[in-house]
Amino acid sequence: MFSLATAALAATIGLVLWSLAGYRLARRLGFGRAFALPVAPALGWAAQNVLALALAEMIGFSALAILASLALILVSTLPTAATEGAEDDELPPWWIAPAAGLLALVPALAVVPKHTADGVILAAAIFDHSKIALIDEMLRTGVPPVNPFYGPVGQPAEISYYYLWHFGAAQIARLAGATGWEADAAASWFTAFSTALLMAGLALRLGGNRLAPALALALCATGSLRPLLGWLAGAGLDQWLAPATGLAGWLFQTSWSPHHVAAAGSLVIAALLGVRLARRPDAPTCLVLALVMAAAFQSSFWVGGVVLALVALAFAPLLVCAAPARGRVRFVLAAAVAGLLALAFAAPLLLAQYHAALGRGGGSPVALRAYEVLGPLLTGQFGRVLDLPAYWLLLLPVEFPLVVIAGALTLLCRIGAPDEAPRRLEVRALALVAAVSFATSWLLVSTVGDNNDLGWRAVLPGLMVLTAAAAAGLAGLVARRARLALVAALALFAASLPAGAIILAGNAGGDASLSAAAFARAPAMWAAVRRAVPPQDRIASNPALFADMTPWPVNISWALLADRRSCFAGKELAIAFAPLAPAAREAISRQFLAVFDGRAGPDDVHALAERYDCRAVLVTARDGAWTRDPFAVSPDYRLVETEPDAWRLYRATAPASSPTVRP
Known part of the structure; x- marks a missing residue:
């Protein structure tokens, strides 16, 4: 891993x-x-x-x-007459x-x-x-x-x-x-x-x-005085000072x-x-x-x-x-x-x-x-x-x-x-x-x-x-x-x-998570995905998978382990990386979350294949779609590999409609 x-x-x-x-x-x-x-x-x-x-x-x-x-x-x-400067300050300590x-x-x-x-x-x-x-x-x-x-x-x-x-x-x-x-x-x-x-x-x-x-x-x-002030003032600190943000030390x-x-x-x-x-x-x-x-x-x-x-x-x-x-x-x-x-x-x-x-x-x-x-x-x-x-x-x-x-x-x-x-x-x-x-x-x-x-x-x-x-x-x-x-x-x-x-x-210690055991098994799952999905293809997975392992919900297992493109990596990452207006970003996010929660209809599954170029789909036992699987009955996808009680991998049945347009 x-x-x-x-x-x-x-x-x-x-x-x-x-x-x-x-x-x-x-x-x-x-x-x-x-x-x-x-x-x-x-x-x-x-x-x-x-x-x-x-x-x-x-x-x-x-x-x-x-x-x-x-x-x-x-x-x-290469050494020239200008290479050796006139400065002659004291060297910093070797350590x-x-x-x-x-x-x-x-x-x-x-x-x-x-x-x-x-x-x-x-x-x-x-x-x-x-x-x-x-x-x-x-x-x-x-x-x-x-x-x-x-x-x-x-x-x-x-x-x-x-x-x-x-x-x-x-x-x-x-x-x-x-x-x-x-x-x-x-x-x-x-x-x-x-x-x-x-x-x-x-x-x-x-x-x-x-x-x-x-x-x-x-x-x-060093860092902020907030821990000390919080200890002295308790919850009252937030009444006087706005909560801590990303404005922080080195x-x-x-x-x-x-x-x-x-x-x-x-x-x-x-x-x-x-x-x-x-x-x-x-x-x-x-x-x-x-x-x-x-x-x-x-x-x-x-x-x-x-x-x-x-x-x-x-x-x-x-x-x-x-x-x-x-x-x-x-x-x-x-x-x-x-x-x-x-x-x-x-x-x-x-x-x-x-x-x-x-x-x-x-x-x-x-x-x-x-x-x-x-x-x-x-x-x-x-x-x-x-x-x-x-x-x-x-x-x-x-x-x-x-x-x-x-x-x-x-x-x-x-x-x-x-x-x-x-x-x-x-x-x-x-x-x-x-x-x-x-x-x-x-x-x-x-x-x-x-x-x-x-x-x-x-x-x-x-x-x-x-x-x-x-x-x-x-x-x-x-x-x-x-x-x-x-x-x-x-x-x-x-x-x-x-x-x-x-x-x-x-x-050094990390944040404890209920998903720790499942994440330990994720490398094998993504290795299987890499074997079945070509490098240029995009994959759909639940944007909220392992969401409890990060402060904001992202599929961190995809980001760290997949080594494959996503057709939509989730709302939080789309803010910085997708040229989408806020309303469109929210709508796409709701659609993907509904699909992997098992609340989507055939049109939503078809949109993944046709509109968002999802050439593969990964459904895990942690997804609502595991028991209400819309891909199992969809003509747009076929099951190619599965691990009992763990995950299913689907591939698109139709050929790619158009190659990815490079920058």
């Missing part, structure tokens, strides 16, 4: 592949070893993935495309990388199955890793991938999601011979490792001493949505590259900046699209004014070229998301509205107007207590510090990233789905910057022996540790 050894092999391959590419790029761009080492994994991931995706679209997704993209990077970074690797196991555990005496259980975060089906699709059919979640007859089956992170997972799966599930765990570990190491290196770069990288990793393990967000975290790391790196481009507008910096910006967008529309665009607008006057007077025109041209190249790399995903937006309807995916902070006790009296100041004065200190307070104070002090000009400009640029990041979450909301994904994910670049800045500032306090400030910082750190411990316990 899932091999830890194979997942570890995939993670090792990713570590070597992306760290090697990133280190050579960082040295070629003039970064000294002190920063080239910690930035290498995240930088290499961004650049190599974008190049490999472009090559795979031209020559096919294979080991050749992967190794060719690496070769392009290595050849282009920082292993420590980051250990910390990264916490998010990776969210993906790993837990074998117990009762069967197999999963962590809550596995819900957001249902996108493993997309990794398997790329391994089967290449890129651009066919939509594995929904594909009606005669309609384009393009995937509108930002899938670069999942393509990266597919790359290491291809090289390691891993499944999509194993590769997702490996890629989750790598994303956590690379971004934690980036923050550690940035802490040293922001003026911290050798203690700063260690403090950055320690801050990554540890939580890396466990649930590592692709957004990877995009945030790319945005932070892009900010540093923008500063270097302003001071030295050369071709290598321009090209790498384009690749990194494209990686940010192709991994997260919210972080790499909305936030990156706003950061670029804010950066324009800062960097133009900072560029040498005689080189400003050259810088503006280089920045424009970098932007156009990034758009060119990201164009296929941009077009797919545009088409999906047209299919969904509903207008703009982003709206101007303050983040909802306060509970009913206050909003009932004052409305939502107090949410505006409460975001800064209440929500951010509650969710990121030590990071926000210490990080903001450190940046304010560093901006005016009498440091050398290049580093001072970097500090200002990073402070601007943080300001735009949190302001976006404050005032803009996403309208595509049921959740405010933009508000939740927009904080990530700012959170990374403030984590590094807080670590640098706290390291300075230790060096100066500022006891009072250190006592306050230690108190906030201790208060934010329970949230991190809760995340660790949830990821």
Whole structure:
């Protein structure tokens, strides 16, 4: 079902592949070893993935495309006079990388199955890793991938999601011979490792001493004050403060949505590259900046699209004014070229998301509205107007207590510090990233789905910057022996540790489920399906199968184990992956649920075969249709295989009416 050894092999391959590419790029761009080492994994991931995706679209997704993209990077970074930078900072301690690797196991555990005496259980975060089906699709059919979640007859089956992170997972799966599930765990570990190491290196770069990288990793393990406040205030907390959402710290967000975290790391790196481009507008910096910006967008529309665009607008006057007077025109041209190249790399995903937006309807995916902070006790009296100041004065200190307070104070002090000009400009640029990041979450909301994904994910670049800045500032306090400030910082750190411990316990222990024993038998069932159903065919299964194993009802066994396309993977996944208006999505969901509950008529079964291209149907003993089976009497399907008291597999009797339309 899932091999830890194979997942570890995939993670090792990713570590070597992306760290090697990133280190050579960082040295070629003039970064000294002190920063080239910690930035290498995240930088290499961004650049190599974008190049490999472009090559795979031209020559096919294979080991050749992967190794060719690496070769392009290595050849282009052969030692030159510019390779060795002038920077000569102190190297971070040697043990920082292993420590980051250990910390990264916490998010990776969210993906790993837990074998117990009762069967197999999963962590809550596995819900957001249902996108493993997309990794398997790329391994089967290449890129651009066919939509594995929904594909009606005669309609384009393009995937509108930002899938670069999942393509990266597919790359290491291809090289390691891993499944999509194993590769997702490996890629989750790598994303956590690379971004934690980036923050550690940035802490040293922001003026911290050798203690700063260690403090950055320690801050990554913290979380919200809500557990402590809930213990103190009890149920009354929800009256004052809106319930917890996906706006949370690095540890939580890396466990649930590592692709957004990877995009945030790319945005932070892009900010540093923008500063270097302003001071030295050369071709290598321009090209790498384009690749990194494209990686940010192709991994997260919210972080790499909305936030990156706003950061670029804010950066324009800062960097133009900072560029040498005689080189400003050259810088503006280089920045424009970098932007156009990034758009060119990201164009296929941009077009797919545009088409999906047209299919969904509903207008703009982003709206101007303050983040909802306060509970009913206050909003009932004052409305939502107090949410505006409460975001800064209440929500951010509650969710990121030590990071926000210490990080903001450190940046304010560093901006005016009498440091050398290049580093001072970097500090200002990073402070601007943080300001735009949190302001976006404050005032803009996403309208595509049921959740405010933009508000939740927009904080990530700012959170990374403030984590590094807080670590640098706290390291300075230790060096100066500022006891009072250190006592306050230690108190906030201790208060934010329970949230991190809760995340660790949830990821490692999983959530008990009545379906644990049945899920343990699911791999054999899906293996039989794969033997009988060709890779290009779509299968119908109950969207609510194993629904109690995830926080929201999805057929997690299909997403993790099927390695086959679904004709409709359920309402929850259709929100992000199907270009359907809400009313149509609800109607299709009701129809599929009725079929598998045994409440459907012949017309509904016929619709599965004719309209939704369901070439196979899996009915299990857990479905209502097991005893009221509409497929057994339907002329559209015939029984091809069964396991007594477990499952039945049907195949469509008519030939496919039309092949799946590729993007």
